[in-house]
Amino acid sequence: xxxxxxxxxxxxxxxxxxxxxxxxxxxxxxxxxxxxxxxxxxxxxxxxxxxxxxxxxxxxxxxxxxxxxxxxxxxxxxxxxxxxxxxxxxxxxxxxxxxxxxxxxxxxxxxxxxxxxxxxxxxxxxxxxxxxxxxxxxxxxxxxxxxxxxxxxxxxxxxxxxxxxxxxxxxxxxxxxxxxxxxxxxxxxxxxxxxxxxxxxxxxxxxxxxxxxxxxxxxxxxxxxxxxxxxxxxxxxxxxxxxxxxxxxxxxxxxxxxxxxxxxxxxxxxxxxxxxxxxxxxxxxxxxxxxxxxxxxxxxxxxxxxxxxxxxxxxxxxxxxxxxxxxxxxxxxxxxxxxxxxxxxxxxxxxxxxxxxxxxxxxxxxxxxxxxxxxxxxxxxxxxxxxxxxxxxxxxxxxxxxxxxxxxxxxxxxxxxxxxxxxxxxxxxxxxxxxxxxxxxxxxxxxxxxxxxxxxxxxxxxxxxxxxxxxxxxxxxxxxxxxxxxxxxxxxxxxxxxxxxxxxxxxxxxxxxxxxxxxxxxxxxxxxxxxxxxxxxxxxxxxxxxxxxxxxxxxxxxxxxxxxxxxxxxxxxxxxxxxxxxxxxxxxxxxxxxxxxxxxxxxxxxxxxxxxxxxxxxxxxxxxxxxxxxxxxxx
Ligand SMILES: [Zn+2]
Numbered sequence: 295x296x297x298x299x300x301x302x303x304x305x306x307x308x309x310x311x312x313x314x315x316x317x318x319x320x321x322x323x324x325x326x327x328x329x330x331x332x333x334x335x336x337x338x339x340x341x342x343x344x345x346x347x348x349x350x351x352x353x354x355x356x357x358x359x360x361x362x363x364x365x366x367x368x369x370x371x372x373x374x375x376x377x378x379x380x381x382x383x384x385x386x387x388x389x390x391x392x393x394x395x396x397x398x399x400x401x402x403x404x405x406x407x408x409x410x411x412x413x414x415x416x417x418x419x420x421x422x423x424x425x426x427x428x429x430x431x432x433x434x435x436x437x438x439x440x441x442x443x444x445x446x447x448x449x450x451x452x453x454x455x456x457x458x459x460x461x462x463x464x465x466x467x468x469x470x471x472x473x474x475x476x477x478x479x480x481x482x483x484x485x486x487x488x489x490x491x492x493x494x495x496x497x498x499x500x501x502x503x504x505x506x507x508x509x510x511x512x513x514x515x516x517x518x519x520x521x522x523x524x525x526x527x528x529x530x531x532x533x534x535x536x537x538x539x540x541x542x543x544x545x546x547x548x549x550x551x552x553x554x555x556x557x558x559x560x561x562x563x564x565x566x567x568x569x570x571x572x573x574x575x576x577x578x579x580x581x582x583x584x585x586x587x588x589x590x591x592x593x594x595x596x597x598x599x600x601x602x603x604x605x606x607x608x609x610x611x612x613x614x615x616x617x618x619x620x621x622x623x624x625x626x627x628x629x630x631x632x633x634x635x636x637x638x639x640x641x642x643x644x645x646x647x648x649x650x651x652x653x654x655x656x657x658x659x660x661x662x663x664x665x666x667x668x669x670x671x672x673x674x675x676x677x678x679x680x681x682x683x684x685x686x687x688x689x690x691x692x693x694x695x696x697x698x699x700x701x702x703x704x705x706x707x708x709x710x711x712x713x714x715x716x717x718x719x720x721x722x723x724x725x726x727x728x729x730x731x732x733x734x735x736x737x738x739x740x741x742x743x744x745x746x747x748x749x750x751x752x753x754x755x756x757x758x759x760x761x762x763x764x765x766x767x768x769x770x771x772x773x774x775x776x777x778x779x780x781x782x783x784x785x786x787x788x789x790x791x792x793x794x795x796x797x798x799x800x801x802x803x804x805x806x807x808x809x810x811x812x813x814x815x816x817x818x819x820x821x822x823x824x825x826x827x828x829x830x831x832x833x834x835x836x837x838x839x840x841x842x843x844x845x846x847x848x849x850x851x852x853x854x855x856x857x858x859x860x861x862x863x864x865x866x867x868x869x870x871x872x873x874x875x876x877x878x879x880x881x882x883x884x885x886x887x888x889x890x891x892x893x894x895x896x897x898x899x900x901x902x903x904x905x906x907x908x909x910x911x912x913x914x915x916x917x918x919x920x921x922x923x924x925x926x927x928x929x
Contacts, residue, residue, distance in 0.1 A: 299312065300312050301916070301917075302910050303910050303911070303912045303913075303916035303917065303918060303919075304916055304917030304918060305897065305917055305918065306864060306865075306867075306868045306896060306897055306900060306918060307868050307871065307872075307893050307896040307897045309868075310865050310868040310869055310872070310896075311328075311868060311869065311872040314328075314872060315872075315874060318874050320874055320875070320876060321335065322600075322601045322602040323600060323601075323602045323603060323604045323605070323608070324600065325598040325599055325600050325875055325876045325878075325879035326873055326874065326875040326876070326879060327873070327874045327875075328871075328872040328873035328874055328875075328892070329756065329869065329870050329871060329872045329873060329892070330735050330736075330873075331873065333735045333751065333752070333754055333757075334735040334751075337626070337733055337735060337751045338608065338611065338612075340630065341611060341615065341622070341626060341733060342607055342608060342611045344625075344629075345363075345364065345367050345607075345610070345611050345614065346607065348360065348364045348367075349364055349367055349368055349371070355625055357621050357624060357625050357628075357685065358690065359618055359620075359621035359685060359689045359690055359692070360618075360621055360622070360625055362618060362692060362693060362694075363614040363615070363617070363618035363621060363622055364614070365694075365696070366613060366614045366617055366618070366694070366703060366707075367610045367611065367613070367614040368610075369699075369700040369703055370606070370609055370610035370613050370614070370700060371606060371607070371610050372700070373583075373584055373606065375699070375700075376582065376583050376584065376699075376700055377583045377584055377585070379582075379583070379699055380471070380582065380583045380585075380586070381471040381472065381582060381583070381586060383578075383581075383582060383699040383700070383701035383702055384574075384575065384578040384582065384701055385472075385473070387410060387412070387574065387578075387705075388472060388571060388574065388575060389473075390403075391407075391412065391567065391570060391571045391574060392474075392571065394567055395567070396560075396563065397524045397525065397560050397563055400414075400525070400563075400567070401524075401525065401526040401529050401530070402529075404525075404526070404529070404530045404533070405530055405533035405534050406533075408530070408534075408712070409708075409709045409712050409713060410705065410708075410709065411574070411577065411705065411708050411709075411712070412570055412574050413437060413438065413569075413570050413573050413574070414525070414530075414570075415437060415522075415525050415554070415557070415558040415566050416434050416435065416436060416437060416522060416525065416527075416550070416551065416554065416558075417434070417435045417436065417437060417438065418432065418433065418434050418435075419432075419433050419435075419715070420432055420433070420715050420716055420718045420719045421433055421742075422723050422742035422743070422794070423544070423742075424507065424509070424510040424544075424742060424790075424795070424796040425510060425512070425795060425796050426795060427723060427742045427743065427744075427793055427794030427795050428722055428723055429722060429723065430718045430719050430720075430721065430722075430723060431512075431542075431543075431544040431719075432531075432540040432543050432544065432719045433509075433543070433544045433545075433546050434518060434522075434527075434543050434544070434545055434546065434547075434551060435497075435498075435545075435546040435547040435550060435551070436493060436496055436497035436498070436547045436549075436550025436551065436554075436557075437489075437493045437497070437550075437557070439490060439493060439494055439497065440458065440461050440487075440490045441454050441457055441458060441494070442500075442597065442882060442885065442886050443499055443500045443885060443886050444494050444495075444497060444498070444499040444500075445499060445500075445885065446885075447491065447494040447495075453881065453885075456596075457593070457596060457597060458487070460592060460593050460596040461593045462483065462487065463592075464576070464589060464590070464592040464593050465483055465486065465572050465575075465576060466479065466483055467589055468572075468575050468576055468579060468586070468589055468590065469482060469483060469572065469575065471586065472575065481568065482568040482571055482572055483568075483572065485564055485565045485567075485568035485569060486565075486568050486569040486571075486572040486573070488565050489557060489562075489565035489566055489568070489569035490569065492556055492557035492562075492565070493550075493557040495556060495557075496549055496550045496553050496554070496556050496557060497547055497549075497550045498547045498549070498550065500833065500885070500886045501830065501832060501833050504832075504833055504836065504888050505785070505786065506786050507741075507786050507789040507790070507796060509544070509546040509547075510544060510796055511544060511545040511546070511548050512542050512543070512544050512545075513542065513543055513544075513545050514541065514542060514543075515527070515528060515531065515539075515540065515541050515542065515543055516528075518543045518545065518551065521551050521552050521554060522551060522554050522558075524559065524560050525554070525558060527543075534716055535716075535719070535720070538720050540719055576590055577590075578590075578701060579591075581613075581700045581701040581703075581704045582700075582701055584606075587603070587609070588603055591603050596878070597878065597882060598876060598878055598879045598882060599876030599877055599878030599879050600876065600879075613704075615731075615733060617692070617704070617707050618689060618692065619731040619733075619734075620682070620685055620686060620689050620728070620731055621685050621689050622731060622732075622733055623681050623682075623728075623730075623731025623732030623733045623734065623749065623750075624681050624682060624685055624731075624732060625732075626681070626731075626732045626733035626750060626751065627680050627681025627732035627733075627749075627750040628681070630750065631680050631681065631732070631750035631753065634760065635753055635758070635760055636679055636680050636753075638760060639679060639748065639753055639758060639771065639775075640677060640679050642767070642771070642772060642775065643677050643679070643746070643748075643775050644677075645851060646772065646775050646776050646779060646847055646848065646851065647672050647673075647675060647779060649847050649850050649851050650672050650776075650779060650843075650847050650929070651669050651672050651673075652850070653846065653847060653850060653929060654668050654669050654672070654929075655669075657929075659804065659807040659808070659811070660801075660804045660807070660808075661801050661803070661804055663801065664799070664800055664801050664804040667791075667792075667799045667800075668783065670792050671744065671782055671783075671791065671792040671799075672779070672782070673792075674744055674792040674793070675744055675745060675746060675779065675782065676725070676743065676744065676745035676746070677745070677746060677748075678728055678745055678746065678747040678748070679748050680732060680748070680749070680750040680753065681728075681731070681732030681749065681750050682726070682728050682732075686724075686727065688710075688711070688714045691710055691714075692706075692707050692710055692711065693706075694706040694707060723742075723743075725743055725745070728747055729747050730747050730749045731749060732749045732750040732751065733749065733750070733751050734749045734751055734752075735749070735751045735752050736749060736751075736752060737749070737752055737774055737775075737777075737778050738778065739778040739779070739781035739782060739787065740794070741781070741782070741786065741787045741790040741794060742790070742794040743794050744782065744790070744792055744793065744794045746775070746778040746779060748771075748774075748775070748778075752771070752774070753771065756770055756866060756869045756870055757770040757771040757774060757870060758770055758771035762866075763859060763862055764855055765852065765855065765858055765859040765860070765862040765863045765866075766859075766862050766863070766865075766866040767866075768848045768851060768852060768863055769848070769862065769863035769864060769865070769866035769867040769870070770866045770867070770869070770870050772844075772848040772851070773841075773844040773845055773848050773867055773870075774844065774870070775844070776843055776844030776845070776846070776847040776848050777840040777841055777843065777844030778840070778844075779843070779844075779847070780839060780840040780841075780842070780843025780844055780847075780929055781836070781840050783839075783843065783928075783929055784835075784836040784837075784839040784840055784843075785809075785812050785835055785836050785839065786836050787836075788800070788805075788808065808928070811926065811928045812835060812839065812928070814926050815831070815835055815838050815839055815842065815926055815928070816831035816832055816835050817831060818831070818838070818898065818924075818926060819831040819834055819835075819838055819890055819894070819898065820832070822894060822898075824880075824884060824891050824893075824894065825877065825880045825881065825884070825891075826881075827880075827881060827884040827885070828884075829884065829890055829891070829894065833887075833888055834887075834888055834889060834890045836888060837888050837889045837890065838890060838898075838899075839928055839929075841890075841895055841899050842899060842902060842926065842927065842928055842929070843928060843929035845867070845899050845900070845902070845903060846903070846927050846928075846929055847929070848863075849863070849903055849905045852905065860905055860908065860909035861909050861910065863905075863909075864900055864906060864909055864910075867896065867899075867900070868896040868897075870896075871892040871893065871895045871896040872892070872896075873892040873893070897918060900918065901918050901919065901920045901925065902920075902925045902926050902927055903925070903927065906918070907919075
C-alpha cells in the first residue's frame with residue numbers, strides 16, 4: 295500500500311505507516327515491531343556485538359563493573375554446564391521450602407527467604423515515601439497473581455481460562471523435574487492454583503493500581519501485624535533490621551492486607567507453601583538448563599503471542615544488561631551518545647518547560663495562586679538526560695563466585711541488590727539516582743522526585759536526530775518530553791507538590807475544574823473498539839492527559855519556529871507510534887496497560903488541536919475530524 299491510498303485526513307497513522315505495516319515482520323522473539331521496538335532491537339544488536347567482543351577479549355571497557363557483566367554473560371553462554379546440571383542448582387532451595395511445614399517455621403525463616411527471592415504470603419518493598427520524598431517507606435501489598443489481572447479470573451473471561459491452562463501444564467512439566475512423587479506434584483499444583491484463586495479475590499485490579507497516589511496508606515506496624523497474623527511481620531522486620539525496624543508501614547493494597555486470612559491462615563497453610571514452591575521453581579527456570587529455560591517461558595509466550603525465545607547470545611546479553619543495568623547503560627551512553635545531542639535535547643527540554651509555564655499563565659481554569667504553584671512545580675523539575683555521570687557504589691558490590699553456577703550467580707546478585715534495597719528504609723532518598731538505564735528505549739517522570747529521565751537509547755531516530763528538522767524533532771522526542779512533564783499534572787501527578795510530596799496544592803474549585811476536564815478525556819477514549827476489545831478510558835486517562843499536554847506544548851513551540859512544518863510534525867508523531875503487534879499482545883495491553891494502543895495515540899490526539907485541521911485542511915467530512923466543542927486541551 296502506498297502513502298496515497300489512505301488519505302491522511304482520514305487516518306494519519308495508516309497514511310504515514312501503511313507501506314511499512316504491509317511488509318513489516320515481527321521478529322520471532324518479540325511481541326511487536328515498529329517505533330520503540332525496532333529501536334530497542336537495534337540497541338540490542340549493537341550491544342550484543344560489543345559483549346561478544348568483550349567476552350572474546352577483543353575489547354575492554356574502562357568501566358570496572360563491566361567485567362562482572364561480561365562474566366555473567368559468559369555463564370549464560372556456558373550451556374554445557376547449564377545442561378549438565380539441569381535442575382540441580384535450585385534443588386537445595388526447593389528442598390528447604392519443602393521442609394517448611396508450619397507457619398512458625400515460615401516465620402523463623404522469612405527474612406532469609408525474602409533475600410533468596412522466595413515469595414512470602416504478602417509482598418514487601420522499600421520505595422520513596424509519598425508523603426515525604428526525602429525518606430523511604432517500607433511498603434506491603436498482597437501476593438502476585440498468575441494471570442495478568444484480577445479481571446481474568448471472572449467466569450466469563452475465556453482468555454483467563456486458556457492462560458491458566460497453559461500455566462498449569464507448564465507447572466506440571468516443571469514439577470516433573472523435581473524429586474517430588476507424582477502424587478505430591480499433583481497436590482502442589484492443585485494447592486498453588488487454589489492459593490492463587492483465593493488471592494485473586496482480594497488483591498487490587500490494574501484499574502485500581504492505575505490510581506497510584508491512593509497507595510499511600512500508612513499504618514502502625516502493630517496494626518498491620520494484627521491483620522497479617524499468623525504471618526509474623528514484626529519478627530520478619532526484627533530479623534531484617536533489629537532495633538531499627540520501621541515502626542510505620544505503608545499499605546499499598548489495604549484490602550489484600552486486611553482480608554489476608556482469605557488466602558493465608560494456619561488452616562490453609564499448605565496452599566501457600568505449595569504455591570511458593572511452584573513459583574520459586576518456575577522463576578528459577580530462567581537460570582537453569584536450556585530445556586528448563588524454554589519450558590519456563592511457555593506461559594509468557596502464550597501471554598504475548600511470541601513464537602520463539604531469544605537466541606542464546608541474546609539471552610546472555612539480556613540477563614547481563616538487566617543484572618548490571620546501570621554500568622551497562624553508562625557504557626552505552628558514553629560509547630554511543632554524543633555530547634552535542636545531549637546539549638541539544640537538554641535545551642529542548644528547558645524550552646518545553648518554559649513554554650509550559652507560559653501556557654500555565656494563559657490557563658483559563660486555574661486561579662492565579664494555583665497557577666503560581668504549578669509554575670513553581672515546573673521550575674523545580676529536574677532533568678536526567680542520557681545516562682548518569684557516575685555509577686552508584688552498589689553496582690561494584692555485585693560480585694559472584696567465579697565457580698558458581700548461573701543460578702547461584704543470579705541468586706547472589708539478587709540477594710545483594712535485595713539487601714541494598716531493604717537497607718534504604720533507614721536512609722534518606724538519593725535524588726541523583728536514575729530510574730532507567732542509558733540503554734533503555736523509554737522515558738519517565740517520577741512524581742516523588744519531580745524529575746524526568748530520558749535514557750540515551752531513546753534519543754535517536756525517529757524520535758530525535760540532529761539531522762532531523764526542528765518540526766520533526768518536536769513531533770517526536772519533543773512530544774515525548776512534553777508527555778513526561780505533563781505527568782506532573784495528570785490525575786496522579788497533580789496530587790504531588792514540587793518537592794514530590796503527596797500534598798494538595800490546589801484551590802478546591804480549580805481541582806474540580808481539572809477533574810471535569812479529566813472526565814472529558816476519559817469519555818474521549820472510553821469504549822473505542824480496538825481489535826475486538828474496548829479501550830478503558832479510566833485505565834488510560836493519565837497517559838492520555840500526558841499525550842494531550844505533550845502535543846499542546848510542542849505545538850505552541852511550533853508557532854515560534856522561523857519555518858514551522860506542521861505536516862512534518864504530525865507525520866513524525868505518527869511515525870513514532872508505528873507498531874505491528876501479535877494479537878495476544880494487543881489483547882494483553884488493552885486489558886492491562888495504562889497506555890492507549892499506539893495506533894489510537896497517533897490518531898486520537900491530533901484531532902484535539904486546531905493545528906491539525908490547518909496542517910492538512912481537515913474538515914467535517916474527514917475521518918479525523920471532531921467538532922470544536924469536543925476538542926480537549928487540558929494543559
Ligand atoms: Zn507516560
